Amino acid sequence: MTIAGVIGAFVVLLAIKTTPIAFAALGGTLGERSGVINIGLEGMMTAGAFAAVVASGATGVPWLGAVAGVVAGAAFGALLGVLATRVRVDQIVAGTGINLFALGSAAFLLVLVYGQPGASKTVPSLGNGSWLLVALAFAVALALHVFLVATPAGLRLRACGENPSAVAAAGIDPLRIRLLAVTAGGALAGLGGAYLSIGELNLYSDGMIAGRGFIALAAVIFGRWTPLGAMGAALFFGFFEALQFVLQGSSIPSEAMQMLPYVAAIVALVAFRGRARAPAADGIPYERNIEEF
């Protein structure tokens, strides 16, 4: 292969590895800017990946699988949203619960639907159509940037992450905004999961998300809670995943290589710590009608 060929192949790999993390990180950014920390990204990706496989297999139309992934992610996002706003469960506890619940129910449904544990049968994949999703990830990053910076709804969403009482004082319901933000964030994470299962691959297997939801969480912070930053951070982590993939089979033990993206995440977080501040009310539940004087 020529140098150009090698670089080209690596760029393709980079795009493939970046996309699922990017969708989840953009979803996480949306949630945190509204004041809800989404620990459940991993579970939402799991739900998206599984639902996409089931729908694609059942209908034979992979794009319906992608839609199912979005819907499943949004459903789990809405669940987190309701728990975190109306029921006021601690956000970290609720998100962790969602991760366990999504993973467990996917494993269970796998047996129910396909009659076998571990992995599904193969289903129709998006094939070259998955490049549309890669492009979509970049488009979403740009659109979210404009949304947050320049639109009234974006201003209100950001304000919810800073001081929800002030938003309420302006006559807007901060709980509703948070619920919508987390639901939309879940939809994006679900799409990221669907990309993994029917874009990059053509099946669901247990544990296939493999911590990408948590890497996305790191990308939210590394990206300084901005959509463009999250996209950049996703590229950074995607690079190390791609590198790990390329270096597999070299003399370095594969277990050590597999650690690469995760080590990169830790190093990046430490190196860039303290450069930006999280939204002031990030992770803090808003209580209506308990005003503080």
Add this chain to the structure above:
Amino acid sequence: MRGIRKAFGAVTAVDGVDLELRGGEIQALVGENGAGKSTLAAIAFGALRPDAGTVERRGTVGLVHQHFELIERMRVWENIVIGREPRRGVRIDTDAAKRAVRELAARNGLDVDPDAIVESLPVAMKQRVELLRELERRPAVLLLDEPTAALAPAEVAAFFATIVALARAGTAVLVVTHKLQEVLDYADTVSVMRRGKIVAHFASRGVALDEIARTMVGGELPKVAARASTAPVPRVRVAHLRAESGDNAVRDVSFEVRGGEIVAVAGVEGNGQTSLADALAGVLPYEGSIEGADARGVIPQDRLREGLVPSWSVTENVALGRQHARARRGALLDRRGVLQAARAIVERYDVRAPSVDARVATLSGGNQQKLVVGRALLDDPAFVVAYQPTRGIDVGAAALVQSRLMEARNAGAAVLLISFDLDEVFALADRILVLYRGRIAGTFAREDADRAKIGRLMAGGT
């Protein structure tokens, strides 16, 4: 409002209140700390639901919060237009928004920079932003909860000029305040609240200040402790101090505060007071030297942001900052000692809290302030930095806090008082420094302090 009642657990904050606000009228609401004024205002606004009673509103209601309700990390214009953003297509029309804010500010004589980030602004400026946000909504009823607590005298006059103009144009105004002179100067009527009830209602013309004060506290006002004669000893020496935070700076300031004296810094807010206080408190880097300021007690500018952890209890807040030395027993916190200290403060400063285990967020503003003052003076510090120590405190409690500062001085403490209230400055100070644009514009001994001259220096004259 009719028959309004509101209880928080065992505390009845508002206990059967009837209140009517009329368009074109400014009504003052006064009362001791914890009397229920803020609670009543929040109910009138609709942020709190009363347990009993009815509220009838004609038109929109605006509330200026005692502790502000601002989005600190956003810009002034964003804070003001949120919820009613001017649009161009799907986007916010930023230029129109800023223009609207500028016009609104000019129309009301409340100058602000629409592009400033709120958290970088001094308290008085935040107060303006909070008011402008409400004015932008053109409310038919405007509720102001201690709007002038953080303002300098000149600003107070400008502020009320705006309010009076609004009232003349038909707005109904309720203003909660502890500054009784404002009541006489600007209000049409005044209601006095005590322990959740409205106990008196006067037309403010013809009523005497003393009478309002006596009705408020239900008896005679306490007197400020007498100034004992002391033999001042060198204690704190500040030389060529330079420090700045945001656009607030002190530039080459030198002075001394001796043990057994109160040195007051007079000046209009924004002339370097914040930087001076923060440098002395050890929370802002500085150039120059500060000697002898280590054993200090600090009463910070913003009680909720710099003084207290609102979600913690009274006791925990008393331990805060003392955990390394005083409140320690071996490696552990000295819980009993802290509890005793908390009880002592609550008693000595008349902090009205349901118990020392109550969350500080549930205390009324004035009671939070008394707690901060009590903690600062708890261990008989050799040096006290007091920034607006009576901010938001009722007249009775203000006399109490001033007495405690005077007693600390009498017992040999060096006290630096930063205040925008000239009455307070004259009541307490042994020496007065006038701060103007970050420099000391004049120094006066108590005996030959000339009010008119100090006023001129504060405004940049000679």
